[in-house]
Amino acid sequence: MIQYIIRRLGYGLLILIGVNLFTFFLFFSVNTPDDMARLNIGGKRVTQEQIERWKSERGYDKPIYWDEKQEGAKKLTHTVLWERSVSLMLLDFGRSDARQAVNIGHEVKTRMGVSLQLAVPLFLLQVIISVSFALFLVFFRNSRIDFWGVVLCVLMLSISSLFYIIVGQYFFSRVLRLVPINGYAPGLDAFKFLALPVMLSLLSRLGGEARLYRAMFLEEVGRDYVRTARAKGLSEQVVLFRHVLRNALIPIITSAGSYLPYVFLGSLVFESFFGIPGLGAFVIEAITGQDFAIVRTMVFLGAVLYIASNALIDVAYTWVDPRVRLS
Amino acid sequence: MMQFKIVFLWTDIALWGLMAVLCLYVLRIRAQATLRATWVRVLRDPVALSASVVMGLFLALTLLDSVHYRTALPANSEGAVFYESRTNSLLDKLLARQIAMRETSYSEPLSYRGFNKENLAAEGDVVRRDYPRLQFGGAHLKNPTQDWIGDVLGRAGQGLALGLLASALLAALMAAALARSHGGWVQALRDVLADRTHYPLRAVLLTLTVIALLSGPVVMLMGHYHVFGTDRTGNDVLYQALKSIRTAFVIGALSTLATLPLALGLGVLAGYFKGWVDELIQYLYTLLTSVPNVLLIAACVLMVQVFLDKNPAAFETGAERSDLKMFLLCLILGLTGWAGLCRLVRGETLKLRELDYVQAATAFGVSHLRIMQRHIVPNVMHLVLITVVLSFSELILYEAVLTYVGVGVDPTMTSFGGMINLARSEMSRDPVVWWSFAAAFGFMVTLVLAANLFADGVRDAFDPRARNLRPHVLKKK
Numbered sequence: 001m002i003q004y005i006i007r008r009l010g011y012g013l014l015i016l017i018g019v020n021l022f023t024f025f026l027f028f029s030v031n032t033p034d035d036m037a038r039l040n041i042g043g044k045r046v047t048q049e050q051i052e053r054w055k056s057e058r059g060y061d062k063p064i065y066w067d068e069k070q071e072g073a074k075k076l077t078h079t080v081l082w083e084r085s086v087s088l089m090l091l092d093f094g095r096s097d098a099r100q101a102v103n104i105g106h107e108v109k110t111r112m113g114v115s116l117q118l119a120v121p122l123f124l125l126q127v128i129i130s131v132s133f134a135l136f137l138v139f140f141r142n143s144r145i146d147f148w149g150v151v152l153c154v155l156m157l158s159i160s161s162l163f164y165i166i167v168g169q170y171f172f173s174r175v176l177r178l179v180p181i182n183g184y185a186p187g188l189d190a191f192k193f194l195a196l197p198v199m200l201s202l203l204s205r206l207g208g209e210a211r212l213y214r215a216m217f218l219e220e221v222g223r224d225y226v227r228t229a230r231a232k233g234l235s236e237q238v239v240l241f242r243h244v245l246r247n248a249l250i251p252i253i254t255s256a257g258s259y260l261p262y263v264f265l266g267s268l269v270f271e272s273f274f275g276i277p278g279l280g281a282f283v284i285e286a287i288t289g290q291d292f293a294i295v296r297t298m299v300f301l302g303a304v305l306y307i308a309s310n311a312l313i314d315v316a317y318t319w320v321d322p323r324v325r326l327s
Numbered sequence: 328m329m330q331f332k333i334v335f336l337w338t339d340i341a342l343w344g345l346m347a348v349l350c351l352y353v354l355r356i357r358a359q360a361t362l363r364a365t366w367v368r369v370l371r372d373p374v375a376l377s378a379s380v381v382m383g384l385f386l387a388l389t390l391l392d393s394v395h396y397r398t399a400l401p402a403n404s405e406g407a408v409f410y411e412s413r414t415n416s417l418l419d420k421l422l423a424r425q426i427a428m429r430e431t432s433y434s435e436p437l438s439y440r441g442f443n444k445e446n447l448a449a450e451g452d453v454v455r456r457d458y459p460r461l462q463f464g465g466a467h468l469k470n471p472t473q474d475w476i477g478d479v480l481g482r483a484g485q486g487l488a489l490g491l492l493a494s495a496l497l498a499a500l501m502a503a504a505l506a507r508s509h510g511g512w513v514q515a516l517r518d519v520l521a522d523r524t525h526y527p528l529r530a531v532l533l534t535l536t537v538i539a540l541l542s543g544p545v546v547m548l549m550g551h552y553h554v555f556g557t558d559r560t561g562n563d564v565l566y567q568a569l570k571s572i573r574t575a576f577v578i579g580a581l582s583t584l585a586t587l588p589l590a591l592g593l594g595v596l597a598g599y600f601k602g603w604v605d606e607l608i609q610y611l612y613t614l615l616t617s618v619p620n621v622l623l624i625a626a627c628v629l630m631v632q633v634f635l636d637k638n639p640a641a642f643e644t645g646a647e648r649s650d651l652k653m654f655l656l657c658l659i660l661g662l663t664g665w666a667g668l669c670r671l672v673r674g675e676t677l678k679l680r681e682l683d684y685v686q687a688a689t690a691f692g693v694s695h696l697r698i699m700q701r702h703i704v705p706n707v708m709h710l711v712l713i714t715v716v717l718s719f720s721e722l723i724l725y726e727a728v729l730t731y732v733g734v735g736v737d738p739t740m741t742s743f744g745g746m747i748n749l750a751r752s753e754m755s756r757d758p759v760v761w762w763s764f765a766a767a768f769g770f771m772v773t774l775v776l777a778a779n780l781f782a783d784g785v786r787d788a789f790d791p792r793a794r795n796l797r798p799h800v801l802k803k804k
Binding site for chain 2: 015018019021023024027029031035048120141142143144146147150151154155157158159160161162163166169170174176181214215219222223261262264268269273274283287288290293298301302303306307
C-alpha cells in the first residue's frame with residue numbers, strides 16, 4: 001500500500017513537472033516577455049523604459065530558460081522558468097500579470113468556494129439523475145418507453161449546451177421571472193442564482209450521460225449472474241438494484257470521476273454566462289486578458305486535480321469491488 | 328468575358344484531399360468482401376441511411392462552398408489586371424441575390440418592413456415615426472398591408488407543390504431503377520412504399536420528401552423575402568446559416584483527421600513494443616489529458632493569434648487569413664485531442680500482438696514495421712472509424728463553446744458559434760430578436776443529429792457488442 005502511494009506520488013510529480021515545462025514552452029515559443037509587457041501596458045506608444053519596469057516588477061527581466069552570464073548552478077536557477085516553477089510547486093501562485101493587486105492564491109481560494117457551490121450539487125444530482133434515468137430505461141428495455149427514451153437522449157445530446165442556456169435564461173428569467181438572469185450573492189441567497197445554471201447544466205448533459213450508463217447497465221444485464229438471479233425468482237427491481245447497479249458501479253465511477261477536476265475548476269461556460277464569480281469565469285478573464293500567470297496557475301491546478309481525482313477513482317474501485325487491490 | 332482566378336485556401340485543399348481519401352476508401356470497400364458486408368449493414372439500417380442522405384446534402388453544400396475564386400476588376404488604362412478583394416465561392420455565386428439583398432438593420436423573417444421605428448420624411452415637412460419599408464424584402468409589393476399575406480402564402484404554396492413534384496419524381500426514379508429486379512416499375516413502386524427493398528429506400532424517400540417540402544417554400548420565397556430575417560447589419564440570416572455549414576463541417580472533419588496520425592501511430596507503437604516506448608507514450612498522453620482541454624486549446628490559439636498578428640503581410644485577403652486561422656485551429660484540436668483514441672488503439676494492439684497470426688509472422692522473421700502495417704493497423708481500423716464518426720459531431724458542438732470563450736474561428740468567418748454568440752445579446756433585447764438564434768439552432772441540430780445517428784449506425788455495424796445496445800421494441804404476437 002505504502003509503496004503504491006509513493007509510486008503514485010512520484011508519477012504525479014513527474015506529470016506536474018511535465019505540464020509545467022509544457023505550458024512554459026508553449027507560451028514562450030512565440031511570445032517574449034516584451035510582447036506580454038506591450039500587450040498588458042496597452043496603448044500605442046510604449047517606451048522601452050516602461051517595458052523594462054513592467055518586466056522587473058514581475059520578475060520577467062531574467063532569461064527564460066538558461067542564463068549564460070551566471071556561474072554554475074545559477075545558470076539554471078537565475079531564470080524565469082526556474083523561479084516560476086519552484087514557486088508554483090510550492091503552491092505560491094504569486095500575483096496576476098495584468099493587475100498586480102490581484103493575489104492569485106487568495107483569488108483561487110475565494111473563487112473555488114463559489115465554484116464548489118455550483119459544482120458539488122451539480123455533480124451529485126447529475127450522477128443520481130443520469131443513473132436513475134438509465135435504470136428506468138433498462139427496466140423498460142425492449143419496449144416503446146426505452147425506444148423513445150433513447151431517441152430523446154440522442155436528440156438532447158445533439159443540442160449545444162449554449163442553446164440550453166440561452167433558451168433557459170430567456171424562458172425562466174425573462175418570461176416567467178422566476179430567478180434573476182445572472183449574478184451571484186453569498187449565503188442562502190446563492191440558491192436562487194444557482195438553481196437555473198444547475199438545472200440547465202443537468203439537462204445539457206443528461207442525454208449523453210444517460211445513454212452511456214444505459215449501455216453499461218445493458219452490458220451487465222446480459223451476464224450470467226443476472227440470469228441466475230432471475231432463475232432464483234428475484235423480482236426485476238431486486239435484480240436491477242442489488243445486482244446490476246452494484247456491478248456497473250466501476251464503469252460509472254470511471255466516467256463520473258472524469259468530471260471531478262471540473263467540480264473544482266468550475267464550468268467555464270456556465271459561470272461566465274450566469275455571471276458567477278467562480279474559477280471558470282476567472283479563467284475566461286485570464287484568457288481574454290492574456291494573463292500568463294493566471295493561465296499557468298490554472299493549468300497547474302487542473303493537473304493537480306486530475307492526478308488527485310485519478311487516485312481517488314482508484315481508491316473508490318477498491319471500495320466498490322473488494323477484488324481490486326492497489327498495487 | 329469575366330476574368331477570375333481560383334483561390335486555393337488551406338481548408339479547401341484539405342477538404343478536397345479528404346474527399347480524395349474518401350473515394351479511395353470507397354474503392355477499398357468495393358474490393359474487400361468483409362468490409363463491403365459491414366458497410367452494407369450500415370446502409371441497410373433505415374436511420375443510418377437517412378442520416379447519411381442528410382449528411383450528403385450538407386457535404387454537397389460544403390463542397391460548393393469550398394471552390395473559391397476572385398473576379399477581376401475592370402482593367403485599368405495600363406492593362407494591368409487587379410482582382411477584387413472579396414473571395415467568392417460557388418455557393419456565393421448561387422446565393423448572389425441573398426448577398427445583394429442587404430438591408431440596414433434587423434428585420435423579422437418574411438417581413439417587408441424594418442424592425443425598429445425610424446424617422447421617415449413624409450410629404451411636406453411632417454416627420455413621421457414608423458417602421459421603414461425594407462429595401463429588398465417584399466419590395467415588389469405595391470400595397471404591402473393587403474398583398475403581403477397572400478403573396479407569402481401563394482409563393483409558399485408554389486414551393487410546397489414543387490417540393491411534392493420533386494418527391495414524386497424521386498419515387499418514379501427509384502421505381503425505374505428497381506424496375507428490372509422487382510418485375511415491372513409498378514411492382515417496384517409498391518415495394519418501395521411497402522419497404523420491401525434491399526436497402527430501406529422508403530426511409531430515403533421520406534427523408535428527401537421532408538427536405539423537399541421544407542426547402543421548396545424557402546427557395547420560392549428567398550428571392551423576394553428574407554426567409555430567416557436579417558441580422559444587426561442587415562445581412563440575410565439564411566445566407567449566414569448556409570455559410571456556417573462549411574465552417575462546422577471543416578472543424579468536425581479536419582480536426583478528427585488531424586488526431587489520426589498521432590493517435591494511430593503512437594497507439595500502435597506503444598501497444599506493439601511495450602516497455603519503455605509504452606511508458607513514454609503513456610506519459611505523454613497522461614500529460615496531455617491532465618491539462619484542462621479548453622485551457623490548452625486557448626493557449627495554442629493565443630499563440631496562433633500572436634503569430635498571425637506579427638505577419639499581417641503574408642496574406643493577400645482577409646479570407647486567407649481567417650481561413651489559415653481556422654486551419655490551424657483544426658490542427659490544434661487534433662494535436663490536443665488524440666489521447667482518447669490513442670489509449671483505445673494501444674489497448675487493442677496489446678491484445679492483437681499476442682494473437683497467433685502475429686506471433687507466427689514474428690517467427691517467420693517479418694519486420695516490425697511490416698507486422699504493424701499489415702497485421703495490426705488494419706485490425707484497429709474499426710476503432711478508428713467509430714471514433715472518427717463519433718467525434719465529428721462532438722467537435723461541431725465544441726466549436727460553438729470555443730467561439731464563445733473567444734478562442735474559436737475568426738470573428739469575420741460565419742459559424743454557428745458566432746451566430747449563437749451574437750444571439751445572446753439579441754435574445755435580451757425587447758422585443759426579442761429570435762430568428763438568428765432559431766436559424767442557427769435548426770441547422771446545427773439537424774447537422775449534429777444526422778452525424779450522431781450516422782455514427783450510431785456505423786458503430787452498430789463495426790462493433791458487434793454495440794448492436795445489443797440498440798433499443799428495439801419486441802413485437803407481441
